[in-house]
Amino acid sequence: MRRAALRTTHASPEAAAVVAGAVEPDNTDSMTTRVDGDAVVTTIEREATGGLHSSVDDYVVNLTVADRLVDAGRPAAGRDDATAADDADGTTADTPIDRTEPTDDQTDTTHDTHE
Template sequence: MRRATVRTEHADPQLIAAALCPDNTDEMRTTVEGDAVVTHIERETTGGLQSTVDDYVVNVDVADRVVQHADRHSKSKS
C-alpha cells in the first residue's frame, strides 16, 4: 500500500474541506486541523497514488480560488 498526506493551510479550512470531501474516494480521508486541511490518501500502486494526489491538488486549488473569489465578492457588496 502506498500512502501520502497532503496538508494545506487556508483562511476557511472547514469550507475547503467541505468542498473537497464529495470527491474523495474510499481511499481518502480529509480532516481539519486548526487552519489546515489534511488529507490522507492510500492507493495500491505508486502510479495510482500519483494520479490521486495530482487530482486532489487541482481540486484544492480550485476550491481555494472559489472561496477567495466569493469572499472578495461578498466584501465588495458590504
C-alpha cells in the same frame, strides 16, 4: 501500500472547513480529509505508486479550485461590497480564469509520501 499525506493551510479555520467540505465529496474510499485549525489534511492510500500519483494530482486540482473559490468569495480588506469579489490579482468574478496557467494562490500544497 503507498501513502501520501497532504496538508494545506488556508486563510482561516472557517475557510479550511469550506475547502474541506468542497473536496470531500470527491474522495474515494482510499482518501480521508479532516480540518485541523486553518489546515485541511488529506491522506491518500493506494496499492501502486502510479495510482497514488494520479489520486494526488486529481486531489490537488480539486483543492486548488475550491481554495480559489473560497478566496473569491471572501471580501478583501478595505473594499466595499461592490468590489468584494475582486481577486488579489485585480480580476473580478466576471473575468474568465485561464486554467492552463498556474494559479498564484496561497495554498501550501506540500506533502509527504510514505512507502
